[in-house]
Amino acid sequence: NFTSNPTGLIECLANLQEKISQSRTDSLASGIDTFYLIFAGALVYFMQTGFAMLCAGSVRAKNVKNIVLWNLLDSCGGGIMFWTCGYAFAYGGDDKTKGVTFIGNEGFFLASDNVQYEMFFFQFAFACALSSIVAGTIAERCKMTAYLGYSTFLVGFVYPVVAHAFWSPNGFLANNSRDPLWGSGAIDLAGSGPVHMTGGVTALVAAIILGPRIGRFYDRNGNALAEPHDFPPHSVALQFLGTFCLWFGWYGFNPGSVLLISSEGMGDVASLVTVNTTLGACAGALSAMFTSTFFSERRTGTVSYDLGYTMNGCLTGLVAITAGCATVEPWAAVVIGVVAGWLYLLGSKLLVKMRIDDAVDAIPVHMVGGAWGVISTGLFTSNGRRAMAFGSADHGGWFYEWGNGSGDFTLLGIQILAVLFIIGWTTVMMGLFFLALNFFNLLRIDPLEEEAGMDISRHNGPAYDMTDGSAKAEDIAALDRSRHERGEKVEKVIA
Secondary structure, three states: OOOOOHHHHHHHHHHHHHHHHHHHHHHHHHHHHHHHHHHHHHHHHHHHHHHHHHHHHHOOHHHHHHHHHHHHHHHHHHHHHHHHHHHHHHHOOOOOOOOOOOOOOOOHHHOOOOOOHHHHHHHHHHHHHHHHHHHHHOOOOEOHHHHHHHHHHHHHHHHHHHHHHHHOOOOOOOOOOOOOHHHOOOOOOOOHHHHHHHHHHHHHHHHHHHOOOOOOOEOOOOOEOOOOOOOOOOOHHHHHHHHHHHHHHHHHHOHHHHOOOOOHHHHHHHHHHHHHHHHHHHHHHHHHHHHHHHHHHHHHOOOOOOHHHHHHHHHHHHHHHHHHOOOOOHHHHHHHHHHHHHHHHHHHHHHHHOOOOOOOOHHHHHHHHHHHHHHHHHHHOOHHHHHHHHOOOOOOOHHHHHHOOOOOOHHHHHHHHHHHHHHHHHHHHHHHHHHHHHHOOOOEOOHHHHHHOHHHHHOOOOOOOOOOOOOOHHHHHHHHHHHHHHHHHHHHHHO
16 A cells, blocks of 8 residues: 555655666667677778778789779678678687587577677678788789689688687687686787788788799799899879778777777777777887888988888788787887887798798788787786776786786787687698699689789779770870970961
């Protein structure tokens, strides 16, 4: 009888209002987190524009159509393959109560009640980026069938196994599992290892088996050139545009990997990630530019600033900071970026020394930069930052552990193990795949087609049609004659 107990009635109404308010708050928070992930995924997907422009600018004009089509197919073919089985292999059947599994086992064709569509979209954008890393390395000499084959195999199976190992609660390297490896698990927020290093190792394996472009290190008869021949990019402007598109997309790649934004704590983590991403890019660019300038001046006596090295140094800094962007301090992000710039230059020179042809320097940027990113996380992770991002302050970076007097090698050891796992798994699987393609003559195009360019030989004409849109020689000659005649008339009038 509420009339005899008005206090109870008021208390009941207050509790009901509180429950309704909490339900609305939870619903709003869920909606915000969903929108955040979709928006971040769109930024990551915009990186496909960056890859396309960077690759198109880096190759010769006779192969622009081909490389742009490849980048489009990364999204189309990769999207279908990730929908078919890639997402299921990576995250299907995730259950923290279970033990370690090698691969996911449900959600094929997204046919599962447990699929989060916003998460699928976000991870699809990651998978597309991974595939595009390889495109530039093998440009100008790889068959279309081989490209489609390796791209679908990489996105549909090889990458999902690595992603499962790092990011599924059932992965053996996951830090969010029920019983993480060595009580810690690996730290890689956004994919220096699973995305960039996997793509970089694939690019290295492909470049070795495919061989260099004709005229790069060897002539048409296979004789070694005394000095490597450079194939300069046909459009530095497109390279620059691609670099900035990639940098812009990285603000979805790294902050988006926080996954949640509706709480104050995760908002702080995402803010730190954004700052560290920026500083890593800046430090990498400046490091590569000034270091290359220093050695160039020592060698030639002339001070020059190389735009290509600067852009790739920037990208290497971004790749390197991707793993530890949530767990390192801003000063450490600068250090990581500076070292990334140096490692990029060293890796680029080493490739040429070993006569491995990489048309866009994707191997030093993504493989070397990715490996350094994973390892540097094991050196510079702050215990406090780790607690904010992942909920546990145990096992910080090696430098911090030495500072605390313990010298705990746990995290750094796991990070090194993670690097070795990516190298071993990707090399074996993609190596066998490319060797099979090469054995059946499905890998490399005909030398004559390579000389003519793939746009003409395979894509119905060049990317730049200079016949109709450009002035003809006879028209230019007629214009010169007209101007000369007018000049003679003016001279006569003056005389």
